[in-house]
Amino acid sequence: MTTLTRQDLNFGQVVADILCEFLEVAIHLILYVREVYPSGIFQKKKKYNVPVQMSCHPELNQYIQDTLHCVKPLIEKNDAEKVVVVIMDKEHHPVERFVFEISQPPLLSISSDTLLSHVEQLLRAFILKISVCDAVLNNNPPGCSFTVLVHTRDAATRNMEKVQVIKDFPWIVADEQEVHMQEPRLIPLKTMTSDIVKMQLYVEERAQKT
Amino acid sequence: PARRDPSSAGDKKVILLPCKNPPSRERVSLWLEARKQYECLQKWR
Numbered sequence: 001m002t003t004l005t006r007q008d009l010n011f012g013q014v015v016a017d018i019l020c021e022f023l024e025v026a027i028h029l030i031l032y033v034r035e036v037y038p039s040g041i042f043q044k045k046k047k048y049n050v051p052v053q054m055s056c057h058p059e060l061n062q063y064i065q066d067t068l069h070c071v072k073p074l075i076e077k078n079d080a081e082k083v084v085v086v087i088m089d090k091e092h093h094p095v096e097r098f099v100f101e102i103s104q105p106p107l108l109s110i111s112s113d114t115l116l117s118h119v120e121q122l123l124r125a126f127i128l129k130i131s132v133c134d135a136v137l138n139n140n141p142p143g144c145s146f147t148v149l150v151h152t153r154d155a156a157t158r159n160m161e162k163v164q165v166i167k168d169f170p171w172i173v174a175d176e177q178e179v180h181m182q183e184p185r186l187i188p189l190k191t192m193t194s195d196i197v198k199m200q201l202y203v204e205e206r207a208q209k210t
Numbered sequence: 211p212a213r214r215d216p217s218s219a220g221d222k223k224v225i226l227l228p229c230k231n232p233p234s235r236e237r238v239s240l241w242l243e244a245r246k247q248y249e250c251l252q253k254w255r
């Protein structure tokens with residue numbers, strides 16, 4: 001058993017790589033399960049040793065990748081408190097929010113040989129929960145779209161500036177309309193605790209969707 | 211570093227989102243239809 005700080009082995013970067021790869025799979029799966037896009041654009045692939053549905057639409061895939069490229073520096077510095085996939089109705093009001101609440105310990109106590117396979121097992125459970133979450137959610141109205149919100153601190157936004165310019169993918173502060181949801185129903189999906197990250201996923205669902 | 215206390219001055223919590231929108235469902239549906247037609251044509255060749 002070794003104790004490492006976040007600076008050792010650039011561990012923040014390793015955690016950010018693992019989480020962003022996971023979030024990419026999770027976003028594709030949420031869009032498929034919640035029928036934001038036609039099912040024909042999704043193809044079955046194997047991730048975390050389970051089948052998942054991933055989009056093959058180039059523009060959508062690029063959008064998801066650009067989004068996560070910008071979020072990655074925040075996760076690396078432990079500055080992303082929540083990453084939220086928001087499904088919105090035609091009027092751009094949120095109907096569902098998939099909230100990934102992330103926290104990383106300042107000190108890491110790891111056994112490196114078991115670490116990655118253990119984290120993979122935990123992330124697989126999240127994927128499986130997302131893939132069956134439609135059973136506990138009400139149908140969304142037609143014509144929904146999505147966006148990704150990141151909860152961070154004002155001072156941390158500096159960490160995103162460089163990548164926003166490189167990717168030509170600017171970010172703005174969310175309006176009240178994009179954030180507020182009236183009397184949401186909370187549905188916990190999964191919680192994980194590992195040596196490198198703690199994460200919980202829950203869905204906030206608007207009471208009246210139509 | 212551990213997450214700092216958000217109540218400290220100039221370090222308030224913010225919620226950010228991308229300025230650009232993802233492709234619309236209609237746009238993606240058109241792409242899917244075009245791809246199906248292209249694949250059909252390829253089969254007939």
